[in-house]
Amino acid sequence: MNKASLQTIHNNIKPYIHKTPVFTSQLLNDICEAEVFFKCENFQKMGAFKMRGATHAILNLTQDQKRKGVVTHSSGNFAQALALAAKSIGVKAYIVMPKNAPQVKKEAVLGYGGIISFCEPTNQAREAMAKKIQQETGATFLHPSNNIDVINGQATAAIELLEEYPNLKYIYVPVGGGGLLAGTILAANAYSKNCKVIAGEPENVNDAYRSLLSGKIESNTANNTIADGLKTQLGDKNFPIIKKYVESIQLVTEIEIVKAMTLIWQRLKLVVEPSSAVALAAVLKQKNKIKGKKIGVILSGGNVDITNLPF
Amino acid sequence: MNKASLQTIHNNIKPYIHKTPVFTSQLLNDICEAEVFFKCENFQKMGAFKMRGATHAILNLTQDQKRKGVVTHSSGNFAQALALAAKSIGVKAYIVMPKNAPQVKKEAVLGYGGIISFCEPTNQAREAMAKKIQQETGATFLHPSNNIDVINGQATAAIELLEEYPNLKYIYVPVGGGGLLAGTILAANAYSKNCKVIAGEPENVNDAYRSLLSGKIESNTANNTIADGLKTQLGDKNFPIIKKYVESIQLVTEIEIVKAMTLIWQRLKLVVEPSSAVALAAVLKQKNKIKGKKIGVILSGGNVDITNLPF
Structure with missing residues (x-):
């Protein structure tokens, strides 16, 4: 997918979506020892990048x-x-x-x-x-994640982020069905010379991580994670993109997810769903890798039951 | 306080504060049957307009x-x-x-x-x-609310809001010690021809409401409200401004505060403290008054204990 095609897609959907804001926090930069740019898809229409x-x-x-x-x-x-x-x-x-x-x-x-x-x-x-x-x-x-038009549409979140901050070294996203991850990779490849994409995935539903290791699409036997948007598995449309280009998939524990979610709620003052916190949890596990660099984090959505929170 | 003086104050503090964003939501506009502009002081440095x-x-x-x-x-x-x-x-x-x-x-x-x-x-x-x-x-x-320099500084939140949206008919704020309310009044008087300021106050700590009725500063005997920032009383520096210019003080119940807070968290995806929700609760009680109009709401802060929420 070349830049011109992605640009056309982005222009076509613009009347129907929000251009979401990018947030930063000095305190989170200090914690991460990096410059972190949060793309707030929790503010997207209906509350998610989807x-x-x-x-x-x-x-x-x-x-x-x-x-x-x-x-x-x-x-x-x-x-x-x-x-x-x-x-x-x-x-x-x-x-x-x-x-x-x-x-x-x-x-x-x-x-x-x-x-x-x-x-x-x-x-x-x-x-x-x-x-x-x-x-x-x-x-x-229309499949939620394993459809090339859906994937191309998801690419536009990272396009907006890279248009605003072209010098990102890494973009971190959560991986569930793989639509956002594959789309973000397409955007990074088209809009940047050297921005790599890293996915965070809950250890408890580590099918994408295992898929990268085995070279074929794996599924989960259990699905016990707070990040309920990430229980699904990759598909034949997005896996080839992910397999070829993803920098790595970082597994995170449930405790690490809740800890990252707490940081986002308390420090950024943003309501995000646990899946979004998976991306920041991955960042926090890779502090050595990102030290001193500019990185993006896609906060995927904000649809969470506020009467049933993990803290 | 004239516009030029307030402008100077605003320019002086700009290097030390955030210009906070203004949020809107189609769903909240529909609920309020008005155009509502939320000034997000929960994103201010240290998390509040203070x-x-x-x-x-x-x-x-x-x-x-x-x-x-x-x-x-x-x-x-x-x-x-x-x-x-x-x-x-x-x-x-x-x-x-x-x-x-x-x-x-x-x-x-x-x-x-x-x-x-x-x-x-x-x-x-x-x-x-x-x-x-x-x-x-x-x-x-330096008193937290009954100090004219503090009051003038608090005015800058409404100044930014009115600079961005000059045609607001009303601005709703919570009232506790009265610093934000008095400051917002000074800003509205200087920056707008006909914008009036309305305060929301918890029924359980209705000292400001009673002060308007009696013409002298009243205090509370009990202070049982979830809006813990609003338990304080007015002072001799801010009460004269409030008494002379405030459009009205709208009392709201604890249930109405929690309902408004839920709307802000679920729909705007913003972490705000209960005091901020008091302003929206007042808006929701005055739907007849605001119908079809443009109004501002100052979301005063976001410092809330997320392990101890009312929903």
Whole structure:
């Protein structure tokens, strides 16, 4: 993906997304012994970077496809993102959700005009339901992370960061399904000569880390992490990009995630979800590597249940 | 206080403070049926607007006074603000704190280089201790809210807001000691033709509301509110300004404060202290008054114990 193509994508989605601010903190710079630039996607529309990929994926459809709508299965941020992006563009969004999804998530999708179909809480059931909707409506299926249009859309967060701060040595992102990581790599390759991308991943769901080691996509047997957005696994569209270009994947413990989240809440005064803290936790484990350098951190989102916090 | 004088004060403190961002939210605009501009003093240095007043009050001292240092009694944001402002300017700050003040607040003051003297947790004891330090060191006493230089410094938050959004009809602030309210009034009078200032106050510590009714400074017998920054009472320097110019003081319940705080955390993704939520709670009680108008809300600070939240 060359710079001109990414630039066109960015220009196309600009009317539908926020250009999020970049925050800095002297205290966090002191702790990290580096200059750290936080890209605040918690302030993105619907509260997460996923709005970028969802918007681009819908805009990139043909008129005929747009008329028939889009469908995805997700109980997380991508469901909300697809519903809101579809509403903004004037397209129907069918969202398959497990029937035991939290009420607040159901309401958020409904609030953005999404059409929810509930299914049993298994992978098989949600895939079957999405397939059924595709067949009945002709809607286009959009995967939350393993779709090249979605990946290209996610690239725009790092594009904005690099346009503002071109001399970043590293950009740290969390890795779950791999859409943000692959997109950030595409942006860094196109917009910078030597900026490398590093991913943070919870030790408890270390499938991406193991995938890099084995050279094939691994999955998790357990998924016990506070970073609930990172439980998913890589896909065949993003793994080749990640495998070829990622600088490294840094594993972090649950305690390290909560510690980083506390720093962001207390010192930056930002409400971020645990997945965002995974990126800062990785930074804090690599202090030797970043010492004295300029680095970026993508705070991926702010959709967290404030009645159920880890501190 | 005329516009030119306030402008000079603002220019003088600019090197020592952040120009904080102004946030908006479509969802909060929808809820309020108005255009609401949030001035984010939670992102101010040391986490609250108090940095502005403390900085101006120190800068306005004579060279001789600066050499002898400053002293205040406070266990809250002003203690941290005075310590940090004094450190930035190169002046000693003596802080009188009750010995039962939370450890985190003691550490924050020490971290900013403040020299703490502990006293018994009574008004009498802290005033006596401050007087003793004044006598021994020649330090200048600076009151957290009832000092005209402090008040003029606090005015600069609203100045920045009005410079960016000149057509605000109302600015809502919380009222505790009255420094922010009086300062905001001075700014509105000087920088706008018809912007009025409205204060939110917890029903449980409604001394300012009662002071307006009786025409003299009232105090509280109980102080049971989550908005711990607002337990103090007005003073003879700020009350005349407030009495003459404030549009009204809107009382809000503890439940309304927590509800407003939840909105700010969940929707704006901002960590703010309960006192800040008091201003939004007042807005939400005056929906008829603000309908269709542009209004400002000063989010006073973000220093809150995230391990002890009301939701």
